[in-house]
Amino acid sequence: MDEGLERASARERSLAEVLAVVGLSAGLAIGPSTPRVIYFSAKDLGVREGSRFDHTDDIEQALRWILRLDEGCWSVVFWKELDEEDYWVTEGKFAFIHLVIRDCPVREACLATGVDLGGAVCEAVHGYWAGLLESVFARKVDLFTGHTGFGSCLLRLRTTSS
Numbered sequence: 001m002d003e004g005l006e007r008a009s010a011r012e013r014s015l016a017e018v019l020a021v022v023g024l025s026a027g028l029a030i031g032p033s034t035p036r037v038i039y040f041s042a043k044d045l046g047v048r049e050g051s052r053f054d055h056t057d058d059i060e061q062a063l064r065w066i067l068r069l070d071e072g073c074w075s076v077v078f079w080k081e082l083d084e085e086d087y088w089v090t091e092g093k094f095a096f097i098h099l100v101i102r103d104c105p106v107r108e109a110c111l112a113t114g115v116d117l118g119g120a121v122c123e124a125v126h127g128y129w130a131g132l133l134e135s136v137f138a139r140k141v142d143l144f145t146g147h148t149g150f151g152s153c154l155l156r157l158r159t160t161s162s
Helices: 003-030 034-052 059-067 105-113 120-137
Strands: 076-079 089-091 094-101 141-147 153-160
Touching: 003 034, 003 105, 003 120, 034 120, 059 076, 059 120, 105 120, 120 141, 120 153
Parallel strands: none
Antiparallel strands: 076 094, 089 094, 094 153, 141 153
16 A cells, blocks of 8 residues: 555544544533534534635535535535425425535544444534534524434534525
8 A cells, every 4th residue: 555545544543533532522521412512612613713704695605615525525415305396495484405415524433433423523513514604694504413324414404594
């Protein structure tokens, strides 16, 4: 194996282990409410960090900005029920869209280290994304984990109707 590739692989494993330690130690320090506490802490950080982005109502553009989709670390597609005409669904004062996260370095790290999917590490990422999106959209945004799995995870993004 190429020495550079071996080094990159070793670093990836080490980062996965560090991520696992952070997630598991947060659970020991905070207790059963860890995922939600971490979500809201990361969301606050995302709101602050989101000020570096422009504003848009275009979900595809927003995701390109915050996930740097052109770099290939993340893969996100929209999902809808067969009977739905649009990806966005409005229910009262809220609008929802489902995001399927296919390529995800966090999921890969969790699977490599045995950390539960959907726990503190995932909630930290989802909270951070929600905060960034809240800044980009200039309105309230929350992300809810609908499903976690080996091949992909399903998130539900909720925002106020514009």
